[in-house]
Structure formats: structure tokens, C-alpha cells
Amino acid sequence: MESCAHRNSWSLGGDTPLPGAKVSVPCRDAKNRVVWWRLAVADRSGYFLAEFDVTEVSGFFEGDPRRACYARLLASPDCGCNELTNINLGIEGAPLRDEGKRWAGQGYENVVYAAGPLAFRPSKCPPKHPF
Template identity: 70%
Template sequence: MAACLPLAVVLVALVAATGASAHGYSQTPSPTPAPAAKCDKVMLKVEGMVYCQSCTHRNSWCLDGATPLPGAKVTVTCRDAKNRVMESRTPVADGNGYFLAEFDVAEKADYYKGDPAKACFVRLLASPDRKCDDLTNVNYGIEGAPLRHEGKRWSGKGYENVVYAARPLSFKPDTCAPRGHY
């Protein structure tokens, strides 16, 4: 018998059953979405690359022709809310010159200005290659390279995992062949 009802009657019945008006709008307010859970704790990871600068670009910030420096050591230092050293790690670069420093879970508020990216920096420490062990300040490797957001973050276990990166750092050769003929 319901199959014989005119289409308008069926639509009115559906509208009445769902609480929508004839124009498709809901008569009852929709629930507001709950705000996303804000993690107050963070597990910080800092990554980067260490290179040996080519003699062609020695004493500049250019890394064209630079080669990865396996075994290079850097230090990653983070400051607390009072701008004191909070934690530090000394990662060693792998065979591709890549390093990763991992920190324990901490409150975001414990970091300087409540932001690990502002609280932490990376410095060159040591090179295993005696032919390429002079420090450079490329990307502030001597002064302290700032961290940048990489968009790598995920939540789990009651804290947020965040990966920051330092721009590429570099040692330079202590001696290079002369560029001109004498």
C-alpha cells in the first residue's frame, strides 16, 4: 500500500521523521564538534645532515659538491623555561651523514618559551675525518643552528611526537690545493 502513496507524501513523512525542514535544513542544532585533544607533553626528535664542504667552496656557506660525513658528532641542546640547559644529546651521523637525537617525554611548558623549536639548537662537535675536521659556521653550526618545523608530528600514548630539523651543517678541509698556478 505504501508504494501507492504520492511522492510528496513520502517526502513529507521523511522530513518529519528526520527533523529537517522542507528546505533541507535541520530544525535541531547540530552538536558542535569537540575541540581536538591538546597534548601538553611532547617527545622531541631532532634530525639533520653533516657534510664535508668541498675545497671549491671553502670559507663560504655553499654546500655544492659537499660529501656526507659519516661518524660526525653534533650536540643538540635544549633550554628550559628559565633559559638554562635542560637536556642535551650527542648523536653520531650514520653512513649517509644523517643524525637523529631523541629526547624523553617532557611538558611543552618546560621548554624555553613553551616551544621546543625555540628552545633547542644544534652545534658541530667533532669530525672523524682528520682531513676534514675544521668547523664551519654554515647554517650556524658553531653558534647553534636553529630548528625548523618539518610537519612531522603524530600523537599517541598521551603525548605528541614531533620531529624538527636543523639545516645541513658542515666541516671543511683543513688544507686545500691552491686554486691558481704560480
């Protein structure tokens, strides 16, 4: 959650996690069609996980999940902090980055991608400069 002190900026100074915040993670196939998506819910630390089934990399748009998938803010559980921000492209679609974390599965490799941080902002903030 973005603090009122930093509204209208991309700064997350003074921010706090927003457990229960919802994010969508859509992915496009090789023909640039959204064919997979997951709804993810932030944990108490503000992190979310969207697991996808086993998919060949060649099945993703441009053969790269980082180009094919993105994260978008959906909904806040806090009615006092439910305005979307485009911090790190949370409205447009935050690109994924490879975190370099891999482990073997049964005939496949698991890969961790990350996005963000993303933020909602308070729906009402006091004026910055009272008159």
C-alpha cells in the same frame, strides 16, 4: 663535508656526507638554562637523530622547542676533514625548524624537528689560484 672548491662560503655544492660526525643538541628550560642535551652521530647518509624524553612544551624556553634547542658541530671522524664551519650556524647553534611530521604516542604527540645541513671542511685545501 664541504668541498675545497667552496671553502669560505656557505655553499655546499660538491659536498659529501660524513658518517660518524658528532653533533650536540642542547635545549634550554623555561628559565633559559641548558638542562637537556643529546649527542647525535651522523649515519652513512649524513643524517643524525637526537631523541628527547616526553617533555611538556611549556617546559621549554619561551614555550617553543624551536627557540630552546639548537644543533652544534662537535667532532669529525675524518682527520683530513675536521675543521668546523659556521654553515647554517653549525658553530653558533643551528636553529631547529618544525618538519610537520607528527605521530601519536601513548598520551603524547611525537614531533620531528630538523636543523642544517651542517658541514666540516678539509683542514688543508690547495690554493685557489696557484702562482
